Amino acid sequence: MRWLTPLLTAVLLAPSTVYTAQLRFSCSQLVVDRLDPLVNPGQTPSPHLHQIVGGNSFNATMDPSVVDISQESTCTSCQFTEDFSNYWTAVLFFKARNGTYKRVSTIGNGLGYTAANGGQTVYYLSSGKVTAFKPGFRMVVGNPAFKTPAEARTNPALQFTCLASPMTRSGYRYDFPSDTCAGGIMVTVRFPTCWDGVNTDSPDHQSHVAYPVNRNCPASHPVRIPEVFYETYWDTRPFNNKAKDWPTDGTQPFVWSFGDKTGYGNHGDYIFGWKGDALQRAMDANCNSDLIQDRLNCPTLKSQAIAQANTCSVQRRVREDLDGWWKELPGGGMP
Template sequence: MQWTLFLVVAASVGARTILRFSCSQLVVERLDPLVNPGMIPSPHLHQIVGGNGFNATMDPNRADLADVVTCTSCTPAEDFSNYWTAVLFFRARNGTYKRLHTKGNPLGYADATGGQTVYYLGPSASNSVSRATAFRPGFRMTIGNPAYNKASQLARYRQLMYTCLQAGTTRGADTFDFPTKFCKAGIMVTVRFPTCWDGKNLDSPDHQSHVAYPVNGTTESGAPCPASHPVVIPQVFYETLWDTAPFNDKELWPEDEKKQPFVWSFGDQTGYGNHGDYVFGWKGDALQRAMDADCNSDLYGNYLNCPTLKSQSIIKSNRCVKEVTAREELDGWLKSLPGGLTP
């Protein structure tokens, strides 16, 4: 069943290149080197994967992460990038909060100590551009907006979704807001970044203006990039699986069945504030080689299936962790979200 699903996913995506791999949990802490550089701690909590060079500043003047990183929690051994999102909490009926943990993707990566499944997609076979241009050292971007709390605001971002997993193979029935029922196998949160670049700027003041979505569609569907952002880049996207099983207790959920109990670490109870951050850190030309080689690891589960790349086992990826910089109490039932935030 699982491998059949992979074939269906690959066919539906229609991309020439599909890199799919596991990144185990590196650290969970309140740091945000893009939005709040140098601030220790940052306003809200994040879960981070990738290279252990992650820090409070991620100095753009020292752009080549491969020179300062000693390990990566991702299975491609040459990927020292950092990928992060906010952290999901459960708010009990009595008003206290408990942190949810991420878990390894049952479709190939069940042995991972949490973290995310990461994808890099090339353009589809129907796109006039045959290859994606890999990011350069120093490239960074964000997607989504934590201040959003209305469905209408999401028109700017096309692919930020939630899937209520009844089994590890559940796909479809995606929503843009939090599920309102028990999700037996957890909640999968999907974050997809834009696929067009202005070709000049490695970043922008809002960390978003230097990238854009294709015109009237997606790169997978063959839609072209706008003239302002003519360079096709890989589509980076994350699948984060949050373990909700410990909270499938009706006595903990709100008495009003129309309400749901999940809240992001920045205080959002709607789900519309879903967002993600990315800092490029592949070694040398490794990512460009993978894009040019039409690697397709989506068909093979826990096997990278990209001979041009060096890989490491999930067990070794699990060993790459970073010591917490901003120490605080994160476990147990909390009276407020870390940082004193409340919805």
């Protein structure tokens, strides 16, 4: 499949944006597997490894004819129990000095979600009235084929942060950090916030959505939708001994599961799966769980404790030793 950049002629909402709704919650790890039902539907195994959170109906095809996936799941690894969406990214690997690879684990966000069994923090943000996604909605952001800074800057929504502590929210960059990070590496993925109002998907999984231009949705994509935003904490701390483990030439040792050593190929995938009108209710109520640490603060939604979310998982379809050392990346590390 050919990867395309979404319609993008301006930057995202500025960091100073005042959000009316800030739905923030933890999604524990559902599974780590070599499946990609959007880019490689039905292919088992897919070319590279992913880490997935959300509803337990996740599978190799996510058949588009099954429009409402919330009816297929029996549990979710997310705190809001009406959210059976699936959220996934590539997997980070450490390349040792001897050339072998070790998978890097995810850990719970240090800002209130350390009890999570890995996974990621998910946000739904709005700065005014938005239209929630329709059943069957899916999208991809980013491009694993990107290898240059210029390419990465065409999509400022995908960034890395070297965590000095869980509180670090500065020093964003488009490539992997070049030095050790005391708290690990945080990877952020922000999806477009404008929709064409018609298609719940497109052949490239990107053309039906767009980023705003000067804060306004373009005429081609006039419907404002919630901003979906992931924060994934990768626990790179076990690999912080530069003198022993890092390449002798001083270059950074991390690589995405599709073989990208730069970080510019960062990307994320999303399939909507909220039950009924739950997400629209939360957006209309201007729920704000981001300002109260470790409290969901959205009475219109049903929720579960992180400990319960940790119990929702699925069996890996591709049987691989994901805890061992690899001579090459699973699948050969191709986009």
